[in-house]
Structure formats: C-alpha cells, structure tokens
Amino acid sequence: MRAEILSIGTELLLGYISDTNATYLARQLSAMGIDLFFVSQVGDNLERLTETLARARSRADIVITTGGLGPTEDDLTHEAICAVLGETPYVDPQLEADLRAFFAERRVTMPERNIKQAWLIPSATALPNPRGTAPGWWTERDGVVIISMPGVPSEMMRMWEREAVPRLRPYTGGLLFTRILRVYGLGESTVEERLGELTHTDNPTIATYAKQDAVDVRITAKAGSEAEARALVDDMDMRARAALGERYVFGTDQDTLPAVVLRLLEQRGETLGVMESCTGGLLASMLTDIPGSSVAFRGGIVAYATDLKAQFGVPQSILDAHGAVAVETARAMTQAARERLGASVGIGVTGVAGPDEQEGKPVGEVHIAVASDRGVRDTSQRWRGSRADIKNRAALTALNLLRLTLLDQPREG
Amino acid sequence: MRAEILSIGTELLLGYISDTNATYLARQLSAMGIDLFFVSQVGDNLERLTETLARARSRADIVITTGGLGPTEDDLTHEAICAVLGETPYVDPQLEADLRAFFAERRVTMPERNIKQAWLIPSATALPNPRGTAPGWWTERDGVVIISMPGVPSEMMRMWEREAVPRLRPYTGGLLFTRILRVYGLGESTVEERLGELTHTDNPTIATYAKQDAVDVRITAKAGSEAEARALVDDMDMRARAALGERYVFGTDQDTLPAVVLRLLEQRGETLGVMESCTGGLLASMLTDIPGSSVAFRGGIVAYATDLKAQFGVPQSILDAHGAVAVETARAMTQAARERLGASVGIGVTGVAGPDEQEGKPVGEVHIAVASDRGVRDTSQRWRGSRADIKNRAALTALNLLRLTLLDQPREG
Numbered sequence: 001m002r003a004e005i006l007s008i009g010t011e012l013l014l015g016y017i018s019d020t021n022a023t024y025l026a027r028q029l030s031a032m033g034i035d036l037f038f039v040s041q042v043g044d045n046l047e048r049l050t051e052t053l054a055r056a057r058s059r060a061d062i063v064i065t066t067g068g069l070g071p072t073e074d075d076l077t078h079e080a081i082c083a084v085l086g087e088t089p090y091v092d093p094q095l096e097a098d099l100r101a102f103f104a105e106r107r108v109t110m111p112e113r114n115i116k117q118a119w120l121i122p123s124a125t126a127l128p129n130p131r132g133t134a135p136g137w138w139t140e141r142d143g144v145v146i147i148s149m150p151g152v153p154s155e156m157m158r159m160w161e162r163e164a165v166p167r168l169r170p171y172t173g174g175l176l177f178t179r180i181l182r183v184y185g186l187g188e189s190t191v192e193e194r195l196g197e198l199t200h201t202d203n204p205t206i207a208t209y210a211k212q213d214a215v216d217v218r219i220t221a222k223a224g225s226e227a228e229a230r231a232l233v234d235d236m237d238m239r240a241r242a243a244l245g246e247r248y249v250f251g252t253d254q255d256t257l258p259a260v261v262l263r264l265l266e267q268r269g270e271t272l273g274v275m276e277s278c279t280g281g282l283l284a285s286m287l288t289d290i291p292g293s294s295v296a297f298r299g300g301i302v303a304y305a306t307d308l309k310a311q312f313g314v315p316q317s318i319l320d321a322h323g324a325v326a327v328e329t330a331r332a333m334t335q336a337a338r339e340r341l342g343a344s345v346g347i348g349v350t351g352v353a354g355p356d357e358q359e360g361k362p363v364g365e366v367h368i369a370v371a372s373d374r375g376v377r378d379t380s381q382r383w384r385g386s387r388a389d390i391k392n393r394a395a396l397t398a399l400n401l402l403r404l405t406l407l408d409q410p411r412e413g
Numbered sequence: 414m415r416a417e418i419l420s421i422g423t424e425l426l427l428g429y430i431s432d433t434n435a436t437y438l439a440r441q442l443s444a445m446g447i448d449l450f451f452v453s454q455v456g457d458n459l460e461r462l463t464e465t466l467a468r469a470r471s472r473a474d475i476v477i478t479t480g481g482l483g484p485t486e487d488d489l490t491h492e493a494i495c496a497v498l499g500e501t502p503y504v505d506p507q508l509e510a511d512l513r514a515f516f517a518e519r520r521v522t523m524p525e526r527n528i529k530q531a532w533l534i535p536s537a538t539a540l541p542n543p544r545g546t547a548p549g550w551w552t553e554r555d556g557v558v559i560i561s562m563p564g565v566p567s568e569m570m571r572m573w574e575r576e577a578v579p580r581l582r583p584y585t586g587g588l589l590f591t592r593i594l595r596v597y598g599l600g601e602s603t604v605e606e607r608l609g610e611l612t613h614t615d616n617p618t619i620a621t622y623a624k625q626d627a628v629d630v631r632i633t634a635k636a637g638s639e640a641e642a643r644a645l646v647d648d649m650d651m652r653a654r655a656a657l658g659e660r661y662v663f664g665t666d667q668d669t670l671p672a673v674v675l676r677l678l679e680q681r682g683e684t685l686g687v688m689e690s691c692t693g694g695l696l697a698s699m700l701t702d703i704p705g706s707s708v709a710f711r712g713g714i715v716a717y718a719t720d721l722k723a724q725f726g727v728p729q730s731i732l733d734a735h736g737a738v739a740v741e742t743a744r745a746m747t748q749a750a751r752e753r754l755g756a757s758v759g760i761g762v763t764g765v766a767g768p769d770e771q772e773g774k775p776v777g778e779v780h781i782a783v784a785s786d787r788g789v790r791d792t793s794q795r796w797r798g799s800r801a802d803i804k805n806r807a808a809l810t811a812l813n814l815l816r817l818t819l820l821d822q823p824r825e826g
Contacts, residue, residue, distance in 0.1 A: 013449045015440030016622070018431055022454070027428030036426045037461060041435070041452035048450060209429065274715075280701025281694035284715040288693025291768050291800060299721045302697040302713035304706075308754060341721060355704050387704060 001034045001171055004060035006052060008067035008077055009151055010043040021066045021156055028160065031220045032172045033205075034062065044074040050083045057084060057144050062171065064164075067151030069134035071114040077148050078119055078137065085141055089119040095126055095135060102133055127163040131155045138167055145171075174222040177229035181217040181240060182251045184400045191215050194243045204236045213256060213396060217244070250403060257399040258286045258293075264406040265296035265345065270372065272402075273341025274300040275312065275333040276395075277324065278351035278366060283395040298343045301336075309333065309350075313340050323359045325350050327367040327380050334371035345372045345406075347398050351381075353390045366394045370402045377405055414447045414584055417473035419465060421480035421490055422564055423456040434479045434569055441573065444618075444633045445585045447475065457487040463496045470497060470557050475584065477577075480564030482547035484527040490561050491532055491550065498554055502532040508539055508548060515546055540576040544568045551580055558584075587635040590642035594630040594653060595664045597813045604628045607656045617649045626669060626809060630657070663816060670812040671699045671706075677819040678709035678758065683785065685815075686754025687713040688725065688746040689808075690737065691764035691779060696808040711756045714749075722746065722763075726753050736772045738763050740780040740793050747784035758785045758819075760811050764794075766803045779807045783815045790818055 005026070007019045022039045029036045037060070042052045049068070056063045068077030082089055095118035103110040117134050120126060127136035127147075132155045139146040147164050149156045169175060183191055188210040192199060195217070199206050204221035217240055221232035241249055251260045265272055276283045284300035287293050303309045306324040310316045313336030314329060322328040333348025351366030352358045362382070369378040379401055383393050418439070420432045435452045442449045450473070455465045462481070469476045481490030495502055508531035516523040530547050533539060540549035540560075545568045552559040560577050562569045582588060596604055601623040605612060608630070612619050617634035630653055634645035654662055664673045678685055689696045697713035700706050716722045719737040723729050726749030727742060735741040746761025764779030765771045775795070782791040792814055796806050 012436075013439055013452065014443045015436045015438070018433055018436040019452075020431055023425075023428045023431040025428070026426055030427045037456060037458075038465070039426065039432075039454035043450060045450075052451070279698075280706075281697025281699075281713055281715070282701075284694025284717075285692075285698045285804075286694075288695075288715070288717060288766075289801060289804070293693075294717060297717055299717040300694055300713075300715035302694070302701070302715070304697075304701060304710055304712040305755075308712045311753075311755070340724075342718075342724070353701075388702060391698075391702070 001062070002060045003029050003034045003036050003062040003064060004056040005036065005039040006056060006063065006065040007039065007041045007151075008044070008049060008065055010074070012041045012067075013043045021151065021153055024153070024157065025064055025066075025160065028165075031178055031205075031218070032165075032168070032176055033222065034168075034172065044068060044076055046076045046079055046083070049076055049080040053080050053146075054084050057146070061144060062168070063144065063146045065146065065148045066156050069117070069136065069148065069150045071111065071117055071133070078116070081124075081137065081139055081146055081148060082121060085121065085123060085139070087121040087123060089116075089121050091115060091118050092120040092126065095120060098128075098135075099133060127159050129155055129159055131158055136163065138164070172222065174224055175226055175229050176220060176222050177226060177233050178218060178220045179233050179237060180253050181219070181237065181244075181249050182255055183215040183217060183244060183248050184213075184250050184257060184396065185248050186215060186244065188215050191217065191244065194245075195240060196243065198236070198239060198243060201236075204232050206236060206240065212392065214250070247404060247407070250400065256290070257396055257403065259290045261399050261403050261406070262287065262290055262293055262296050264403060267411050268406060268409060270345045270406070271296055271298050271343045272345050272347070273298045273337040273343030274347040274349070274398075275303055275309075275337040275340075276300060276347075276349040277303050277309070278353040279349050279391050279395045279398070280304060280353070282391050283347065283349060283398055286395055286399070298341045301340065303333070309336075312336055323361070325352055325359055325361040325365060325367065327369070327378050330367035330369040331371070331376050331378055334369045334376060338371060345370070345402065347402060349394055349398050351390070351394055353387045353394075355387065364390055366390065366397075368394065368398045368401055370398070370405050372405065372409070374409065377401060414475070415473045416442050416447050416449050416475040416477060417469040418449065418452040419469060419476065419478040420452065420454045420564075421457070421462060421478055423487070425454045425480075426456045434564065434566055437566070437570065438477055438479075438573065441578075444591060444631070445578075445581070445589055446635065447581075447585065457481060457489055459489045459492055459496070462489055462493040466493050466559075467497050470559070474557060475581070476557065476559045478559065478561045479569050482530070482549065482561065482563045484524065484530055484546070491529070494537075494550065494552055494559060494561060495534060498534065498536060498552070500534040500536060502529075502534050504528060504531050505533040505539065508533060511541075511548075512546060540572050542568055542572055544571055549576065551577070585635065587637055588639050588642050589633060589635050590639060590646050591631060591633045592646050592650060593666050594632065594650065594657075594662050595666075595668055596628040596630060596657060596661050597626075597663050597670060597809065598661050599628060599657065601628050604630065604657065607658075608653060609656065611649065611652060611656060614649075617645050619649060619653065625805065627663070660817060660820070663813065669703070670809055670816065672703045674812050674816050674819070675700065675703055675706055675709050677816060680824050681819060681822060683758045683819070684709055684711050684756045685758050685760070686711045686750040686756030687760040687762070687811075688716055688722075688750040688753075689713065689760075689762040690716050690722070691766040692762050692804050692808045692811070693717060693766070695804045696760065696762060696811055699808055699812070711754045714753065716746070722749075725749055736774070738765055738772055738774045738778060738780065740782070740791050743780035743782040744784070744789050744791055747782045747789060751784060758783070758815070760815060762807055762811050764803070764807055766800045766807075768800065777803055779803065779810075781807065781811045781814055783811070783818050785818065785822070787822065790814060
C-alpha cells in the first residue's frame, strides 16, 4: 500500500508557513504501515496542481491532499481533481444546506463564491468538516483513492482522524491502536538497547523518538477489533516497561513531567515550592503551564544573584564553605524554599548554564535536590549543550527527581 | 528564474522531522525574487531520487537539494546527481586532505566510508562546510544549476548564505540586503495599515510576518553593490519607522525583547527584580535565556499562591481592598520586588491565565507595572487565547513596558 502527499498552497512556497500537515500525516501513515514515498508542495496554480496530482495517482494507491479547499479563485484542489478524473462538479443540495446553515448560525451572509464548497462529483463522497466551511472529498476511481482535506491543521486533523482513518481500515487490514510510553532518565540509544528484540516485532510495532522533554516509545498494534489491538498493546506495554525499568516510564500519550508531578503531589496532599538559579524561572514556568497547578504549586524564588540565596534563607556558612554552585547549596535551597514559600516539599536547583564558567565550575554542572519531611535527595550532573538545553534538562531532571521521591511515598487516605 | 527544492531523507517521510529547511529556503528565494514552483520530499532511494531530480532539472533553472550527503549507504544525493548527468565521481585530493584534517583535529580515526565525502565530478565545484564533514556541490551543466547541501539546518544555512547566495548573484541581477524591523505593541493588521503605500513598492520590498514574540517587518533591497542596497534599505527603514511610530520598533534582525531590555538596563546602570504571579516564572525565564543576563537581572519571586504576595511584601491592606488581581496590586508588587530582590527597577505582573476565572476577574485580565526611582507606570489588559498565549503576552508586554520606561530615562555618563 503506497501513499503520496500533496500539500497545496502558495504560502508554503513563499516560506510563510512550514508544512507541518505533511509531518503529521507522514507519522500517521507510518504508524498504519502505509508506505509514503513522496511528498510534494505545489502552489495555487491549476496546471501545476493537475500535473502533480496526475503523477501522484499514477504511482500511489492513496493520494492525500491538504489545502486549496477555500472559496476563492486561488483554491483549486477540487478543480484539479475534476480535471484529472474528467468529471464535472455539481452543487450537492445537502452540502449546500449544511453550508448555508453554517453561515446562518453565525449570523453572517454567505458570500456566493462559497457555493463551490458544496460541490461534489460522481466519484466523490463528502467528508464533513464541523470546524470550518470546507468539506473534504473521499474520491475513489480506478483503484486509487484521493483524500482531499483542508489546510487548516485543526480542521485537517479532525477530518483525518474521524473521517479518513475509519475509511482506510480496509486498506490497512485492521484496526490500529497506539500507545506512547514516555521515558525520562535514559538516552534514546539506551532505550533502544534495553528494548532489544522487542523492536523487531511486526505486530505490535515499537519505535522510539527523542523528544525535547522525554524519549517516546510508540507501540502500535493492528487487529480486527479495537479490543484485540488494545490487548496486543497492553501486552507489549508490560514487556517494554519490564525491559526499560518501570520507574523510567513517567506516563503515557499526552502526559508531561510537570503534569504527572502535580498529580502525584495532589494525590499525596503535598504542596511544592522551588528555589532555582541556573534554570532562572523555567522550572516554575513549566509547572505553571499546567492548568490547575495552583492546587499544589505555591510559588518559586529565582535566586539569580548569589547574595539572594542568602537573603532567601540559604545559610551564609554553606555558601562560604561550598560556593553557590554545589550540592550542599542545592540541599539548603530546598529547605529555604519550603520555609519561605510555606510548602511541604521543596526543590533546589543551582548550576552553570553558560556561556561562561562560574566559581571555577564548568558550564553544564548542575546540582539538584528535593526535600520533604522524609528527608532530602539530590543529584549532580554535568551536561553538554547550549544554555537553553542546560536549563531545559535541569528543570526536567528536577521534576523527575521529585516524581521518584513521591512514588516512594504512599498516597494519603 | 525558476527554482525547485528537493528535500532528501526517509526521516522526513516517516514524519520524524518537519522540513524546516524548505521553509527557510523558500523564504530566501522569495526575498531574492526567484520563483519557487515545487518542493518535493523524497526518501533515501536511488531510483526515486534520480527520477525526481531529473524532473526538477527539466522544469527549473536552479535545483536545490538538502540532505543525503552523509557517508552511509543511505546517503545518495551525489550518486543521483552523477546518474542524472552521466558523470563519474573521483576522489578530489584537496577535499580528501580537508576531510582527513577534520577528523585528525578531533583525534578520531576517519571511517573509510567517509571517503565519498571527498567526491567530485567534472561539472561540480565543492562548497565548503566547516561545520561538518559533508561539503556541498555547485553543479552547472546545460544551463541548469544544482546546489546540493547537507540536511543539518545549521550546516545548510551557513553554506547557503556564505557559498550559494554569492554564487547566485548573476542570476538574481544584483545584490540583496535585508533588514528586519521588530515591532511590539501593534497587531499585524495595524502594522500593514500604518505601512500603507510602502508595502506596494518594488525595490525595496517590504513585508510583514506575525511571530510569537513580535511582528516582523522585512525590508529587502536589490542593487549593484551592497552599499547601494543598504542605502535603499536605510531609506525605507526611516520611512517605515515614521509610519509605524518609532517607539513600536524595539530592535532589528536577531534582537529579542528580553535582550534589548537587558542592554538598556546595563547602559543605564540599573538592576532588575521581578515579582510575577500569572506568568508563573516565564518572565524570569525569558530574561535568563539571554547570556550575560546576570549583569542586570538579580532575580524573581513567583508569588503563585495569593498569601505569598503578602509574605513577600505586598501590603495586606492593598490585597484586602483590591484583591490579588488588580492594578494596585501589580504596582505594590514592583516595590516589593525592588526591596526584596535589592534591585533598582521592579516589575509586577498579576492576572488570570485561566482556564478558570479568579476573584470574579475574567480569564485574560492582566495587570502589569514597572517601577524605578522615577515613579511607577502600569498597563491593564484583557487578552483572549490559551493559558500559554496569555502567559507569553503578559511577559512580553511587561518587558515592553520596561523598555519604554527605560527609553525615557537618559543613559549614565
């Protein structure tokens, strides 16, 4: 089964936007076991569009287009499909009624040029688009399917997931179920090494992706029913966790480290305060990105200038003895954070984000500590990378250390 | 003059990465007045790559490829060029010497398969790549140019700017000079409206782009020499600033608001402390993203829980009278920040990032104040958008208010 993607719109060829639709669809096709050999970007030009579409039809079983479904003269995707198939469009009464209802609901007069968004041809079925005015088409002729979808990513993704994927089931030979295990604390190559033989299975398939905030292990199974596919994924999930080490898997699918940590704090009735220097507010900002974070997160102190560490409660004797960048200082910062911020749990982060060394400590040296009533844990690291990389890894490693600490502590009640 | 882009690599077709190289090159070509009609992504497959390259050569004057220049069997771009042109590669002694020197400097033995990175053909000139081991090729035959560059964005961009653009000068009929004016505080449509007639000129051209941290106004001029092109840009720069209002333009090219603000603080011998609640650490994190920020930035307090505002110096009477989300509270936060953080200038930010309203104040209501010895300024806003959008706009607006305050204050000395 071969697919080809056409991304349509002059704005792509002017570099105004990146073709993230193609990336999304490429990933989806890969997970479905459908080969993708070509992606083409074409402008809003009927001749070039028709030429490219005809070529795609000649070498693929499924052609997926995004863009060019708007109401203006520049929107030519359905015109190109008509030209390639030699079919003449007509206004479909049901689509026209839906379209007029869409405008009526919004108390806007429908511009008459929008009527072409109610077009249909004999070989096409309309794909509904409740997020916009442009329906897609599922066009099937001569053994080749053309799926035409809008270019707006949110409209396209909904249409793909709800309308296209179910219709593609006969082509992929079953139903797919995917789960992502999110891993922190192991590099991608170590994850692959630990998964070993598991990565060579056919169904489920298992693949790793390094993300900025985790290594993702994507498990995808294909089966006759969702329950069967899910059972295959569940089994592989168990084996993958055993191979990786259960504690490295911090969540699944959309989970993020700050969200997981906030959930654990809430479940245990704990509150959090942070004192950070080299992460410079990033740790607090990651936590407050999560809706509802105010339940467990009390606040933070960004003690960037060294004298502020003392000002906010780090004993001067510790700073004198060990300096600002030291594990002892990170440990003292956790206690200061708990006291000054009135939190049951504290995090302290200190280090050298660069570009220059500090107190003779090299760029990338970072000390992190977590404290609660049950004691203090710490970790010291030396990372390479840019200032942004070091800030990011330090904040995530702090969250992960807190996660592991909380896991060892029973829930309330 | 027509160009076509080929982005080469199976990782694109699996959706592991987005084709940002094509977006970058598309923008560059557009600014140079070169038409781009097609972009194609192709995997690491010699047959498909050769087919696509041959087609591109048949319909474009300039074919630009990225990717496929590595040393492995999967890297096939130069093989495809050889196949299309019917030329046989040889190992170029100078390229081989450079390659071996690259490895020797890093005290690494060169794997013998890397030798193909020293290949050349009669129609090609090598394009140096000091950031990596893969040189590019400038290949010219039958009136068509092929520019092959590495896929790593930093290597590609350097090669494009330093090696390809100068060689393209005869094709673009002159030399280009570009400057970006970075604008904060006006929406993109207002920027376009104010620029008015200026956007309709041919040389320089002027175009606007909405970015996450600013609206960019890109001015590009073409002339016989750099001095002439620069003079054209200078003139348009002056007219654009006059049309926009000088104070809305916070910088040029790579400038960011936090970097500009830190520079202004340093020039005036001021130091900064921030107290933030709804931005949750993002304001401090934006500032500490800038290397050297520790010169002027002392630190921050993330007073997320309301009682922490009082704990860190906001008078309880103000909180009782106006609540946590109020302009009076933002003003009091600036004074608390100055005192507690030992800074000459303070910022206070309080508001409702959502998803729920707070104290009866709606999501998106944000109050920002800036204080120095010369007094306090504030602004109150009501934004729509996601939690992340509101955090981002609040932090940027705080930085911009500080910028305007500092501009009204003379430099030291």
